Amino acid sequence: MAQEIVRKRKAVEGATTLPGRYYSDEGIFRQEVDKLFQSMWLCAGRVDEIPNPGDYLVREIGCESIVVVRDEKEAIRAFYNNCRHRGTRLCLEESGSAKGSFQCQYHAWTYGLDGQLLGAPHMNEVPTFRKEDWPLKSVGCEVWEGHIFINLDENRAPLSEQLGDMPQRFARYRMGELRRARRIEYDVAANWKLIVENYSECYHCPLIHPDLNRVTHYLSGQNDVIADTYNGGYQIIGEQYCTLTVEGKKTRPYFRDIRKEDQNRVYYYEVYPNLLLSLHPDYMMTHTAWPKSAALTHVVCEWHFEPEVMARPEFDPSDAVGFWDMTNRQDWRACEISQLGVQSRGYTPGPFSNQEELIYNFDRFVLDRLEGPAVEARQVARAR
Numbered sequence: 001m002a003q004e005i006v007r008k009r010k011a012v013e014g015a016t017t018l019p020g021r022y023y024s025d026e027g028i029f030r031q032e033v034d035k036l037f038q039s040m041w042l043c044a045g046r047v048d049e050i051p052n053p054g055d056y057l058v059r060e061i062g063c064e065s066i067v068v069v070r071d072e073k074e075a076i077r078a079f080y081n082n083c084r085h086r087g088t089r090l091c092l093e094e095s096g097s098a099k100g101s102f103q104c105q106y107h108a109w110t111y112g113l114d115g116q117l118l119g120a121p122h123m124n125e126v127p128t129f130r131k132e133d134w135p136l137k138s139v140g141c142e143v144w145e146g147h148i149f150i151n152l153d154e155n156r157a158p159l160s161e162q163l164g165d166m167p168q169r170f171a172r173y174r175m176g177e178l179r180r181a182r183r184i185e186y187d188v189a190a191n192w193k194l195i196v197e198n199y200s201e202c203y204h205c206p207l208i209h210p211d212l213n214r215v216t217h218y219l220s221g222q223n224d225v226i227a228d229t230y231n232g233g234y235q236i237i238g239e240q241y242c243t244l245t246v247e248g249k250k251t252r253p254y255f256r257d258i259r260k261e262d263q264n265r266v267y268y269y270e271v272y273p274n275l276l277l278s279l280h281p282d283y284m285m286t287h288t289a290w291p292k293s294a295a296l297t298h299v300v301c302e303w304h305f306e307p308e309v310m311a312r313p314e315f316d317p318s319d320a321v322g323f324w325d326m327t328n329r330q331d332w333r334a335c336e337i338s339q340l341g342v343q344s345r346g347y348t349p350g351p352f353s354n355q356e357e358l359i360y361n362f363d364r365f366v367l368d369r370l371e372g373p374a375v376e377a378r379q380v381a382r383a384r
């Protein structure tokens with residue numbers, strides 16, 4: 001149940017950052033993969049990435065590989081990327097278009113886009129074998145406003161439980177209608193939590209992002225919500241600017257259904273564990289984080305616009321893309337030098353400022369998932 005923030009800044013007296021092992025210990029990293037990334041709904045991408053039947057994308061988390069495919073009936077499904085014969089990896093490309101079926105490269109077992117086993121050479125010679133017993137193993141797959149979510153937990157709750165009031169909160173942005181214009185991928189030499197934590201505060205903006213801080217002053221915003229599985233807030237675009245771009249000028253119409261006050265706000269929301277959703281008055285930016293090891297994270301950043309705006313001959317997303325690519329790189333550098341510090345034996349947990357309550361909430365969520373609620377209380381007590 002979402003708990004609305006009633007004060008501009010909630011004090012986090014006595015709370016500290018996480019101990020260093022949470023950023024560098026591969027055993028803890030494997031637990032995070034298991035208890036967060038393989039047990040929660042993860043944002044895998046956008047529906048417009050696989051527009052036609054047979055189009056697929058592959059996402060990897062830990063040692064699992066998942067194929068997300070649009071089937072013949074246009075439904076989006078997700079399967080483990082393993083052949084049911086002897087387990088061989090089925091799709092080897094990151095994305096592609098299957099011509100009606102997937103065929104294993106080892107012994108040619110063939111599966112329909114719905115996962116059903118269609119052909120298995122010589123298996124008719126095995127009397128007990130029935131093709132219908134050996135479909136691809138499915139995983140949870142649901143779509144929220146064009147964002148595809150997957151979930152590997154067999155006992156999963158519906159996506160709606162994880163999203164809470166997010167669907168109502170941002171319905172006016174009509175995210176489901178937006179289309180991707182650009183994608184840039186980054187490998188960041190930092191733990192995935194440092195990336196989420198960095199996204200959660202603008203305490204660093206004056207020093208790290210002089211251009212961003214000029215357009216949206218770091219103290220202009222407010223946190224909106226802290227919930228169990230997401231949090232976020234907004235920043236105010238300065239009076240002489242229109243949106244977050246290199247020049248801050250208006251080069252596109254604002255989203256048509258947003259409120260007057262949204263026209264000078266940028267909303268930054270974290271949907272745990274891996275989606276960072278940034279809603280500007282005229283475009284949506286998404287980051288998805290894909291942890292590779294305790295100290296390495298692959299980040300996919302995408303910029304999405306209204307299709308009718310993209311259809312205009314003068315459409316050019318480079319003002320938004322250039323601004324955020326620069327800002328992203330500033331952030332990744334901050335995360336990387338932070339990683340170098342927190343993995344040192346000289347690092348001990350440090351105190352949070354009042355501008356870092358979203359990090360405190362996120363860290364508490366991670367600890368709760370890993371070790372239960374009591375750990376966070378112990379950690380705070382230790383720091384006193």
Ligand code: FES
Nearest residue numbers: 083085086104107
């Ligand atoms: S492992 Fe796929 S057909 Fe044998």
Ligand SMILES: [Fe+2]
Nearest residue numbers: 198208209331
């Ligand atoms: Fe930043």
